[in-house]
Amino acid sequence: MFTIHINDDTKTFDSAITLRDVVMDPNKEFPVARVNNRLREMSYKFAYDAEVVPLTLDHTEVVHVYEASLRYLIAMAFSRVYPTYNIKFKYSVSRAIFCYITNVEQPNIEDIIQHVTAEMKTLVEADLPFERITTTVEEAKEFYRENNYQDRNDILQYRPEKTVHFYRCDSYQNYMYSYMVPSTGYLSKFHMFPFDIGFLIQYPRSETNREIPPYQGAPKYIDTLRKASVWAHIVEADYISNLNSKIHNQHTVDFIHMCEAKHNAMLTELGDRIADNKHQIRLIAIAGPSSSGKTTFANRLRIELMTRGLRPIRISLDDYYLNREDIPVEPDGSIDLESINALDVALFNANMKDLIAGKTVELPVFDFASKKRGGYRTMHVTEDNPIIIEGIHALNDLMTSSIHKNQTYKIYISPQLQLNLDNHNPISITNLRLLRRIVRDKQFRNASALRTLSMWQSVRNGEFKWIYPNQEHADYVYNSGLQYELNVLKKYALPTLQEIPNDSEYYMMANRLIKFLKYFKDINDDLVPNNSLLREFIGGSCFHEE
Template sequence: MKIKLNGEIKEISEPCRICELFDNKDHKYMAARVNNRLRELNYILPSDCDIELLDLTNSSVTRIYQATLRYVTAMAVKNIYPKARIHFNYSVSRSIFATVSGLGHAFLDKNFKEIKEEIERIIKEDYPISRHSLSIPEAEEYYKSIGAMDKVKILKYRKEKTVHVYECNGYKNYMFGYMLPSTGYLTQYRLKLYAPGFIMQYPRSECKGQIPEFKDEQVFRSALKEANIWANTAKSESIAQMNEIVESGKALEFINVCEARHNRQLSQLGHKIQENIDQIRLICVAGPSSSGKTTFTNRVRIELKSRGIEPLMISMDNFYNPIEMAPKDEYGNPDLEHIEALDLELFDDVIFRLIQGEEVALPTYDFKTRTRIFSEPIKIGHHQPILIEGIHGLNDRIAPSIPDDQKFKIYIAPLGQYKIDDHNPISISDIRLIRRMVRDHQFRGTGCEKTLATWASVRNGEFKWIYPYQNNADFVFNSELSYELCVLKTYAVPLLEEVPSDSPNFITANRLLKFLKYFEVITDKWIPCNSLIREFIGNSIFYTEDTK
């Protein structure tokens, strides 16, 4: 067999595992791309192939690392407290939040220390982690025997006849993803007691394989807590629960309940602004890509109009500098997500003069010609707030001449706290990526591959320009609609299936396909015309030309 390993040709006499081809004592490499497919280091090479070894600077590897850390943590809990259950959710500061139930009492510092010590012991022992295939009936029987009914329920929606199970020193579990070869690979992690459970931090690819500093984001944490309460209330915290709603014929009710929650949040927001309208002059909306900012901002405008408040909407996109003035990214290309890509002085001047009661000509930026034109001068009333939307809306550098107490800042993002099962939370960023992929195809003429290819750059911009300021928000709007992946599946799956196997984006496309296949389909015909999800699938009342 002829193997090309990181560009070097090797010849081997018989099939072997990837990890047997090189010295990896320092555990630098944790997975591999084999003929453009993501593979574990324990993967047995069947024929000639091209191998690229991957480390923690690769996002697929950090997912594997995180899955293995969750596996070892669940194993530790099982070893110490056989009747307890551990639950994982994504949380603040790019971490995993773990809670333990079934202890017979509240989670205590003593329990945390015992779990931490057991995790350390398991890692120190460097137990091998092996993968086995079970038939669906065998997996069902095993999970029932250990009381893991959350895993039993999701097996019903698995299309394949088999399921993979990972075994480590007698412990068996499946984390819906690949794993590291052994527990000893987990050399970097941090555990922090964080009531009512604990926080797990792990290396991140956007931090070049390092663990980011933990920042306790109180505003964001409160929103996640509310999202978790909502998921329990709506009985939609897992894919199996959502699918059961669809199968029971209650999909329409499910849609209406989720939409009612958005309406309630908008009402709460409108009330909060109305209470302080004598003071508020600038309402700023910001959030990461595909959060639904445009539809949301329109709905805020309608909500405020219903309260007798007539905001002036201004898009920050109209304040871009000429493209030749934009800062450059690491590849030398114009970085339009950089705050200095905007004409900050012009924006501040326009907002200040409007608030002072002057007549002001507003700019409109033509993205085709890269030029700016100005409207006829307009004037606003003394109690008329300005409503702006843009990724930099929470940044302190926006409109510095307006005092902070005259600004009302809103952070919007889908903060879904649902999961595949107790041990496998669903990534919030994956929800946004699927939204963006569908929207780009529907309305921007952008193919799935291009969306996938640019996602890493989009995410880097978010970490730089959005997340550091989310704690400045006066209000967090959770734009997640629990039913949405059941709807988006119909749009997304065909796009993902078209990504060729030799594409650099095939690994991501394949991962998303495996994830989406578990959802039952909900038709989009029942979705209200003003729903935020219409921004991505079409037929939104805010984007129609028929205004009569």
């Protein structure tokens, strides 16, 4: 006999029971549930005392499950309607998935979307169950060979386990490196429309109250993603298997320096653009989401401009924090330190306007220990002293409202790694940034992965509110991703992720990261240059003392 606590209710059972029978979900609101803080599918069968928490799409981990299941549904629909078409998924702009057909030139995308959508709706109406099955690696290889899934076979050689998981739905079989919703009937919310050479797939999100967010075009950001995808294909590192094949002997050194050379080329391009307009550009604003590498980038850009005879100076937006007691209180009584209202925007505008006009200015210095302004420093700049600022609000027009637009050059920085496990399973850019942050927090703040994961949703909320709405204000989008970096981050991230106990509410998040990270071959970080942007996270940077 065992006891289950669910929704303020206690139930007792004599024999093993499935989670589906415990939760009882006729309206299909709960795709998965937490069982003693472990993420479990509704088919999970157990016979022990447990705390069961049914989860909705309000939870980010459930959104990951929904999105992976939706990719499965799309691939299944293609196998029925267009069985000869090969498709590839990538993460794209506006919180959507990008999909395109790899073996057909100039397909009629609108007709394809219409037919695939109709088939998906038929499958949803049929409410077909997803069945998890386990095979040997050899059986998986044979299945992949029979179905011409060479991309799947290529990655299997790096799988440490001796078994392989699949999900079967009706007669279709696939695997998305994720738990799945119970059945196709749970996947009724999606929207697809033509985009570039393929189409975008939108799906419900936790941050938009379980609804599909409105599409927001971002041509500058999209262009950077497109360039990143093309470059990854050119250097044959668009799949983990291709990437791993470069990690041996002298090829490792060559590949690392190819990636670093790509960063250097973008810095050169930026340096040329700014230097060509040096008499006009006086303020260089840099912003990007967490763990984009803003600090190292700002230092390298400063040096790049110095080679052109300029003498940039850096000013921190952090010095413009209001005294803690002067920061406006949120409606719930809390203080949002990431809000632009926490900064003295008027003083910043006045200071920058006066500096650009050639005046000597007293700039504030914020004392974080006392949480208030700690004094001032005197500054004067000349025409060859462009001012570099970086921070989450640097691209917000309010921060530079008193400065002529032609005098400001705005740079958005973010890693735009375009990399896949296989055609149906892209690597999330957000997960890359999270891994960077986990490693940096452990290296420099002695903070566990558990602590970083516990803060991540708050960080993401701030990004959606303050950073992403301003990204298209940028004059230049800098891709700070390095195609080899996950091979380096792996050895730092895995140990701290594996320390998270399986009864932690963040275990399921850690487990999801571990699932794909284990496929990367290690790179010795001694090979990483000391001025590399990656050094900001693993240590050993020439730009600051550890």
